[in-house]
Amino acid sequence: MAKIFEQESRTFSEYLLVPNLTTEKNTPDQVDLSTPICKYKKGQEESKLKINIPMVSAVMQAVSDDGLAIALARCGGLSFIFQSQSVENQCEMIRKVKKYKAGIVASDSNVSPDSTLEDVIALKEQQGHGTAAVTEDGTADGKLVGIVTTRDYRVSRMSLDTKVSEFMTPIEKLVTAPEGTTLKEANDIIWDNKINQLPIVKADGRLVGFVFRKDYEFHKANPLELLDKDKKLIVGAGINTHDYETRVPALLEAGADVLCLDSSDGFSVWQKRALEWIKSNYPDAIVGAGNVVDAEGFKYLAECGADFIKIGVGGGSICITREQKGIGMGQASAVQDVAKARDEWFAKTGEYIPLCSDGGIVHDYHMALALAMGADFMMLGRYFARFDESPTKKLFVNGSYVKEYWGEGSNRARSWTRYEENGNGKGKMAFEEGVDSYVPYAGPIRDGVETSLAKVKATMCACGSSSIEEFQEKARLVVVSATSIVEGGAHDVITKDSNRNN
Numbered sequence: 335m336a337k338i339f340e341q342e343s344r345t346f347s348e349y350l351l352v353p354n355l356t357t358e359k360n361t362p363d364q365v366d367l368s369t370p371i372c373k374y375k376k377g378q379e380e381s382k383l384k385i386n387i388p389m390v391s392a393v394m395q396a397v398s399d400d401g402l403a404i405a406l407a408r409c410g411g412l413s414f415i416f417q418s419q420s421v422e423n424q425c426e427m428i429r430k431v432k433k434y435k436a437g438i439v440a441s442d443s444n445v446s447p448d449s450t451l452e453d454v455i456a457l458k459e460q461q462g463h464g465t466a467a468v469t470e471d472g473t474a475d476g477k478l479v480g481i482v483t484t485r486d487y488r489v490s491r492m493s494l495d496t497k498v499s500e501f502m503t504p505i506e507k508l509v510t511a512p513e514g515t516t517l518k519e520a521n522d523i524i525w526d527n528k529i530n531q532l533p534i535v536k537a538d539g540r541l542v543g544f545v546f547r548k549d550y551e552f553h554k555a556n557p558l559e560l561l562d563k564d565k566k567l568i569v570g571a572g573i574n575t576h577d578y579e580t581r582v583p584a585l586l587e588a589g590a591d592v593l594c595l596d597s598s599d600g601f602s603v604w605q606k607r608a609l610e611w612i613k614s615n616y617p618d619a620i621v622g623a624g625n626v627v628d629a630e631g632f633k634y635l636a637e638c639g640a641d642f643i644k645i646g647v648g649g650g651s652i653c654i655t656r657e658q659k660g661i662g663m664g665q666a667s668a669v670q671d672v673a674k675a676r677d678e679w680f681a682k683t684g685e686y687i688p689l690c691s692d693g694g695i696v697h698d699y700h701m702a703l704a705l706a707m708g709a710d711f712m713m714l715g716r717y718f719a720r721f722d723e724s725p726t727k728k729l730f731v732n733g734s735y736v737k738e739y740w741g742e743g744s745n746r747a748r749s750w751t752r753y754e755e756n757g758n759g760k761g762k763m764a765f766e767e768g769v770d771s772y773v774p775y776a777g778p779i780r781d782g783v784e785t786s787l788a789k790v791k792a793t794m795c796a797c798g799s800s801s802i803e804e805f806q807e808k809a810r811l812v813v814v815s816a817t818s819i820v821e822g823g824a825h826d827v828i829t830k831d832s833n834r835n836n
């Protein structure tokens with residue numbers, strides 16, 4: 335007879351943390367959110383890769399491209415660039431992240447002198463910032479003839495078809511610096527001249543990029559930036575169980591720091607084969623595997639040599655796997671079951687395998703719950719899709735700004751390498767396991783992450799913990815009844831308008 339688990343499976347919203355004693359040591363500024371990504375002998379050595387905040391972005395077209403990877407690494411987290419694209423494109427994205435030099439930024443908003451005010455406004459809307467380079471041919475590396483910032487035009491007083499050449503600040507009036515200027519020199523020029531951006535130009539007048547005052551301030555204010563030993567941003571890449579023999583060497587060559595097998599069901603012989611191949615050909619590569627939801631799945635992947643293990647089947651916001659296939663487990667129960675198995679594995683072998691809770695984080699406090707239950711970091715899709723830096727379009731729908739967000743198993747993405755069942759690489763998805771959707775637009779990633787982590791730190795302080803490891807040891811959790819969930823929100827009052835959206 336089939337095995338029926340004794341306990342029903344539960345999700346994050348069914349739990350609360352019970353406060354522990356808070357002491358002088360428990361203030362948010364003393365909380366360390368750094369966390370390991372790669373397995374290690376805890377107590378004897380350090381993990382060879384740690385991230386500075388416990389957040390990684392999902393292996394998804396609508397989430398993790400080079401733009402989001404740069405923005406997230408600058409906040410201290412890590413992106414896994416999506417694998418449902420050609421090896422060449424994915425490697426190009428990895429290269430862009432590794433080449434990114436905090437400070438000198440290629441111009442992403444470019445117009446020509448013949449463009450119009452309307453074009454400038456559309457570009458501002460699309461890119462989310464107000465500085466555009468004016469180049470002779472309107473390209474990012476064309477000959478620089480001026481710049482346009484929001485100080486150069488007044489929409490209420492000017493016709494939308496006014497030519498850029500009539501209102502731009504022309505090159506003669508700009509402070510520029512030659513190619514080869516160091517970041518320190520560039521920042522000094524910015525301060526000395528009281529300007530907000532400094533165009534860097536080649537000897538022949540073509541644009542290299544900009545240095546922005548706000549980036550300097552960001553860098554100073556963000557000691558958490560996730561950098562490798564050469565001071566380049568750290569980036570991950572999704573891989574699959576079909577073409578790893580070509581994809582993995584190319585990604586490592588392009589500079590990927592960590593790989594992650596991307597599959598809706600990772601308890602499979604295909605993952606074993608992929609892990610064995612990678613480990614025998616690239617013993618130093620860091621490679622995570624998943625997804626699993628219970629102790630058996632964990633043990634299988636641990637024995638196959640996974641460096642971290644990802645948990646979650648069917649809990650993603652765009653996911654319909656449970657409806658389509660009837661498989662999965664409530665995310666909270668899955669994390670608890672796997673974390674128990676991980677701790678037993680550690681007690682037996684001395685090897686600590688970091689766990690990633692993937693999918694189903696809806697409220698910020700769910701992050702604290704996932705960590706308390708034993709996850710070392712979280713993978714988030716919906717959360718990151720909402721920000722300016724995600725790759726998808728920002729639209730105005732029914733009176734609000736939204737961003738597009740679609741599942742890898744939706745018809746839109748058709749990531750057959752994630753969803754094809756039999757591993758024979760025929761390239762077909764028999765049915766959808768995800769939907770195409772909108773998520774509420776949430777502004778810049780930095781502000782969003784800062785707020786979410788302020789909440790996580792506050793929760794940890796309330797639970798008397800200053801590190802994730804301490805939190806996992808000390809946390810006390812309780813299952814809540816349906817009526818006490820109602821009690822937890824504002825109730826029995828008439829709320830005034832609020833902008834709170836998570």
Ligand code: IMP
Pocket residue numbers: 392393394598646648649650651652653654655692693694695713714715716717740741742743744767768769
């Ligand atoms: P979210 O953070 O709740 O939006 O969940 C993101 C996670 O959902 C990803 O990291 C994947 O594990 C999973 N996922 C991505 N696309 C699909 C899909 O089309 N169907 C089911 N799960 C998906």
